[in-house]
Amino acid sequence: MSEMSHIDNETLVAYLYDEVDAAARAGIERHLQACGTCGGELAALSDVRAVLKSWAPPVIDLGFTVVQRPGGQPPATVLRPVQWWNTVPVWAQAAAAILVLAVAVGVANVQVRSGADGFVVTTGWMAPANAAVPVAPVTAGLAAEGENWKAALVSLEQQLREEIRSGRGGADTVRAASRSGADEATVRRVQELLQASEDRQQRELALRLTQFNRDVNIQRQADLVKIQQLFGQSEGEIDRQRRMLNYVIRASGTPQQ
Amino acid sequence: MVATDEELVAKSMAGDVDSFNQLVLRWERPIYALAYRVLGRDEDARDVAQETFLRAFRALPGFKGQAKFSSWLYRIALNLCRDWIRRKKRTPVVDMPEGVDVIELAAEQGPVESIEDLVARQEMSRIVAEGMKQLPEEQRTAIVLKEYHGLTFQEIAELQGCPLSTVKTRLYQGLSVLRKHLESRGMTSLNSGRAS
Numbered sequence: 001m002s003e004m005s006h007i008d009n010e011t012l013v014a015y016l017y018d019e020v021d022a023a024a025r026a027g028i029e030r031h032l033q034a035c036g037t038c039g040g041e042l043a044a045l046s047d048v049r050a051v052l053k054s055w056a057p058p059v060i061d062l063g064f065t066v067v068q069r070p071g072g073q074p075p076a077t078v079l080r081p082v083q084w085w086n087t088v089p090v091w092a093q094a095a096a097a098i099l100v101l102a103v104a105v106g107v108a109n110v111q112v113r114s115g116a117d118g119f120v121v122t123t124g125w126m127a128p129a130n131a132a133v134p135v136a137p138v139t140a141g142l143a144a145e146g147e148n149w150k151a152a153l154v155s156l157e158q159q160l161r162e163e164i165r166s167g168r169g170g171a172d173t174v175r176a177a178s179r180s181g182a183d184e185a186t187v188r189r190v191q192e193l194l195q196a197s198e199d200r201q202q203r204e205l206a207l208r209l210t211q212f213n214r215d216v217n218i219q220r221q222a223d224l225v226k227i228q229q230l231f232g233q234s235e236g237e238i239d240r241q242r243r244m245l246n247y248v249i250r251a252s253g254t255p256q257q
Numbered sequence: 258m259v260a261t262d263e264e265l266v267a268k269s270m271a272g273d274v275d276s277f278n279q280l281v282l283r284w285e286r287p288i289y290a291l292a293y294r295v296l297g298r299d300e301d302a303r304d305v306a307q308e309t310f311l312r313a314f315r316a317l318p319g320f321k322g323q324a325k326f327s328s329w330l331y332r333i334a335l336n337l338c339r340d341w342i343r344r345k346k347r348t349p350v351v352d353m354p355e356g357v358d359v360i361e362l363a364a365e366q367g368p369v370e371s372i373e374d375l376v377a378r379q380e381m382s383r384i385v386a387e388g389m390k391q392l393p394e395e396q397r398t399a400i401v402l403k404e405y406h407g408l409t410f411q412e413i414a415e416l417q418g419c420p421l422s423t424v425k426t427r428l429y430q431g432l433s434v435l436r437k438h439l440e441s442r443g444m445t446s447l448n449s450g451r452a453s
Binding site for chain 1: 274277278281282285286289290293294299302303306307310311314378381382385386389400403404409410422425426428429432433435436439444
């Protein structure tokens with residue numbers, strides 16, 4: 001490279017990205033010390049590179065996992081993000097479903113009565129169990145059905161546990177097996193979810209506290225206005241009674257004290 | 258001790274799906290980032306990343322190990338990106354992911370970065386994305402591979418199937434276009450080089 005000519009574009013780019021050998025580097029640096037134009041060009045391209053660093057893709061949870069379908073020779077494959085509910089064991093999902101059902105039944109206040117028109121099932125949103133209508137005693141048959149229902153649920157839970165233990169979970173089992181390799185990612189994702197949930201709860205708490213504070217202030221001002229009005233009414237009443245007393249005194253001819 | 262890509266590839270080829278999933282976990286983020294910067298759309302980038310790993314898994318028996326596993330993945334991903342651009346017959350559009358709230362982002366960034374800094378950075382990012390959108394696909398891909406993935410000129414040349422000198426030219430031309438774009442958006446400090 002001549003000191004008189006400028007550095008060609010390819011060489012400049014190679015120097016910019018530090019992909020030149022030592023000999024070429026020495027020549028380029030010697031030229032750059034003498035040539036302001038090439039020095040300016042290099043500085044401008046370096047600035048562009050610095051700005052490029054600001055461009056980042058969104059931080060998202062990808063969670064791709066290769067899943068093999070059971071029994072396939074060769075195995076069919078699918079690829080999909082692991083959803084958080086897939087990381088929860090099946091028996092835990094079943095238990096959660098039972099819990100939700102039980103809570104829903106409790107909240108809905110389901111009542112079964114037997115009357116002249118047969119069995120009547122009623123619900124009442126958060127109504128007390130012994131509210132308006134007197135509840136007839138539940139018949140022995142219904143009690144037995146309730147016991148059967150509970151027994152069926154217990155049996156279902158045991159069956160699910162057995163399936164998990166014995167590895168007869170079909171596609172789910174294979175998925176679970178392939179998932180073990182991604183345990184670390186799963187734990188990290190759960191931690192991220194928990195952290196996000198905690199942050200959200202803190203934000204909601206702060207919001208609720210602000211709202212509560214504002215509501216208290218509004219209520220306090222309303223109470224002050226009401227108290228002032230009450231005071232005003234009391235003063236008016238006292239004034240009226242004083243005038244009435246004066247009138248009575250004048251009417252009776254007694255000198256006012 | 259962390260297994261190398263080569264070790265995990267060998268286990269995967271022997272039928273160990275968990276090993277392949279470790280490779281997926283290791284490379285999903287770079288592959289997604291590559292696709293996002295080339296295509297510019299979050300959803301499309303996810304699809305391409307997913308398809309990349311699926312194709313890699315299926316083609317694993319044919320992987321002879323002449324190239325690095327990561328280069329092989331990059332090649333699959335870039336081919337998919339190219340197909341996507343051809344199929345859609347449109348230039349990539351860079352968009353912000355849905356549901357991104359600047360204030361919420363600021364809260365997550367912690368006390369080190371003010372909201373003003375964050376907004377400025379976001380604005381800068383948007384301007385860069387706009388500039389990248391103007392580049393031909395070859396120049397954009399060369400810049401993405403060099404700037405964000407640290408590949409050598411030789412690796413880029415192999416991925417793009419072109420001579421080394423072409424890669425350098427693409428980089429120079431791409432950076433020059435970006436420079437003009439940044440200048441047009443008021444970044445006058447860049448306006449100090451020679452006339453190109």
